[in-house]
Amino acid sequence: MSKMTLIQRENNHPIQWQDFLKSGDRIFIGSNAAVPNRLMNHLIANSESFKDIETVHILTLSDNLWAAPAYQSRFKVNALFIGGKNVREAIAEGRADYTPCFLSEIPTLFEENILPLNVAVIMVSPPDEYGYCSLGVSVDIVSSAVENARYVVAQINPAMPKTNGHSFIHINQIYAFMQAEEPLPELPVPELDKVTEQIGQYVAMLVENGATLQLGIGKIPDAVLRYLINHKDLGVHSEMISDGIIDLMLKGVINNRQKTFHRGKTITTFCMGTKRLYDFVNGNPHVEFYPSKHVNSPINIARNNNMISINSAIEVDLTGQVVADSIGYRFFSGIGGQVDFIRGASLSPGGKPIIALPSTTKDGKISKIVPHLTQGSGVVTSRGHVHYVVTEYGIAYLRGKSIRERALELIRVAHPKFRAQLLKEVRAHYWVPEYQENTPTSVPELGSVEFKSFTFKNEAYQLRPLNPADERKLQEFFYSHNKETLLSRYNNYVTQMSREKSCNLVSVNQHRDLALCFTQKDHLGEKIQAVGRYYYIPADNSCEVAFVIRESKRGQGMATALLNEMITIARQRKIGKMLALVRTDNISMHHVFTKQGFKPIAKPDMNNSQTNPLIFDDVCLQLVLN
Numbered sequence: 001m002s003k004m005t006l007i008q009r010e011n012n013h014p015i016q017w018q019d020f021l022k023s024g025d026r027i028f029i030g031s032n033a034a035v036p037n038r039l040m041n042h043l044i045a046n047s048e049s050f051k052d053i054e055t056v057h058i059l060t061l062s063d064n065l066w067a068a069p070a071y072q073s074r075f076k077v078n079a080l081f082i083g084g085k086n087v088r089e090a091i092a093e094g095r096a097d098y099t100p101c102f103l104s105e106i107p108t109l110f111e112e113n114i115l116p117l118n119v120a121v122i123m124v125s126p127p128d129e130y131g132y133c134s135l136g137v138s139v140d141i142v143s144s145a146v147e148n149a150r151y152v153v154a155q156i157n158p159a160m161p162k163t164n165g166h167s168f169i170h171i172n173q174i175y176a177f178m179q180a181e182e183p184l185p186e187l188p189v190p191e192l193d194k195v196t197e198q199i200g201q202y203v204a205m206l207v208e209n210g211a212t213l214q215l216g217i218g219k220i221p222d223a224v225l226r227y228l229i230n231h232k233d234l235g236v237h238s239e240m241i242s243d244g245i246i247d248l249m250l251k252g253v254i255n256n257r258q259k260t261f262h263r264g265k266t267i268t269t270f271c272m273g274t275k276r277l278y279d280f281v282n283g284n285p286h287v288e289f290y291p292s293k294h295v296n297s298p299i300n301i302a303r304n305n306n307m308i309s310i311n312s313a314i315e316v317d318l319t320g321q322v323v324a325d326s327i328g329y330r331f332f333s334g335i336g337g338q339v340d341f342i343r344g345a346s347l348s349p350g351g352k353p354i355i356a357l358p359s360t361t362k363d364g365k366i367s368k369i370v371p372h373l374t375q376g377s378g379v380v381t382s383r384g385h386v387h388y389v390v391t392e393y394g395i396a397y398l399r400g401k402s403i404r405e406r407a408l409e410l411i412r413v414a415h416p417k418f419r420a421q422l423l424k425e426v427r428a429h430y431w432v433p434e435y436q437e438n439t440p441t442s443v444p445e446l447g448s449v450e451f452k453s454f455t456f457k458n459e460a461y462q463l464r465p466l467n468p469a470d471e472r473k474l475q476e477f478f479y480s481h482n483k484e485t486l487l488s489r490y491n492n493y494v495t496q497m498s499r500e501k502s503c504n505l506v507s508v509n510q511h512r513d514l515a516l517c518f519t520q521k522d523h524l525g526e527k528i529q530a531v532g533r534y535y536y537i538p539a540d541n542s543c544e545v546a547f548v549i550r551e552s553k554r555g556q557g558m559a560t561a562l563l564n565e566m567i568t569i570a571r572q573r574k575i576g577k578m579l580a581l582v583r584t585d586n587i588s589m590h591h592v593f594t595k596q597g598f599k600p601i602a603k604p605d606m607n608n609s610q611t612n613p614l615i616f617d618d619v620c621l622q623l624v625l626n
Helices: 037-045 087-092 103-111 142-148 194-205 219-226 244-250 275-281 338-347 403-413 416-428 468-479 483-490 499-506 558-572 587-595
Strands: 026-029 053-057 075-079 119-124 132-134 151-156 168-170 176-179 212-215 235-241 266-271 287-289 307-311 315-317 352-356 388-391 394-397 452-456 459-465 514-522 525-537 542-549 577-583 599-601 618-624
Touching (some): 037 119, 037 176, 119 142, 194 219, 212 219, 219 307, 244 275, 403 416, 403 468, 459 558, 525 558, 558 587
Parallel strands (some): 026 053, 151 176, 235 266, 307 352, 352 388
Antiparallel strands (some): 525 542, 577 618
């Protein structure tokens, strides 16, 4: 019998599609890299008598011939996730439908007969000695379609990997089959550009040792994985996996030892990548495939401590609303598992839901950080769900932030050429006060990633630029000071740090002046622990420096680290000398400066000092830089 013949399993005789399928029926087509293309081609070639067959599927790596205009009277596409040749065009032209839904909830559409299935058309591996076939690289919603369709028709493909987990169906669940070998479609490993690499570095900074990861597909997830090579004891609980995990698993970086759900196993619902990936998962006992109803359940996701969810977006507005499935009125992809994992990670102890995207479109002409959503765009992830937004310009932390604070955080990670316009737009709506005039500026001397990690007394800190979004954090830092600190820093007992004053102090032109801070993150968020700044004096190419350390953090080396960083940057900027005014009774600060080579000098005319008014008890110290 020809391998391209449709065979009824029970009697091993040829069977025709018309024997169990009729016009108006609904069929499910296998997902992602497990599209039964030979089987679908056979159906299309024998579909002359059919009208209005509804095809239901998520992403399909295929030519999607059934969605071509030539077959629009025979097949009507209902995409639960948009992608692939012909499908996106069919939806844009009104020949096909898009049904938005969470990947975790698609199975209930089949189970509750909201979308009853007449036939599930799938691809499986050949049966083993026990009669079980594997769904292979795509268990996701295929398993639910198999359980709920009236008829299951399978392409038995020897090239389909046999994957472990809940990926098996018995041959007696299959009504008819076709034996047809074909290679699985491959997705090449993407080449990374500078922007993507930058995003990958920032996201990797949010991943702690022992975390469990959810990653999508494309440049950004691959970039993140490349920068996790020095991490330890990572786990994976992800809707999908790609080639990027292979080397990390082989090196033991991903070992799943610290997972608190499915410990010891990489858990996924489907995979897409190269043949290397398909060979890697074939029979691999360390990688298990489960239905999306299980993997994408926010409750199950949250059972992993320190769950890190990394997803992308088409645009993010300044309140934190995320558009991920449409470009204006044009539907582009789908909800998929983004909300499932964003929600699950937010519920996870120590979890971090992250949205990562380039700051602009590929041509750099359009900002992806926008003052308001493009007309026609729909929100996939709400402003209440988003904790982190990452671009190549940094990390915006939105959790617990007001609209004003969110806007300033997101402007900070927008492309510099769009920041002024974004600030102007939000000020028009009174989200940001009128005295907030300056947009964030960078400190390129800190490197491409404007963060540096430090450890003081076995506690982790980050050195970064102070920015306009730090207004409230600087207020909190000020009100933590005791009277002695205020006298040392301001030479009088200042009792108030208004929003306007704090805003002025964090709105720094970092290209001229410099303001750095040490921050520390805990379950309460990020706290400023130290601030160092200098003000440039163009008259004699000098700068005046000052800093303050939280009382509980003194004596650990933060002042010295801040001063060293400021000296290095000042030298790179060819500034001639650095000046500091220090109270004579501030012995510890004298020591910090003199240790770095500062020498006492006669007091210059500095009554217009930006840091301290010159008083009798001040000593002026100077360091010649260049």
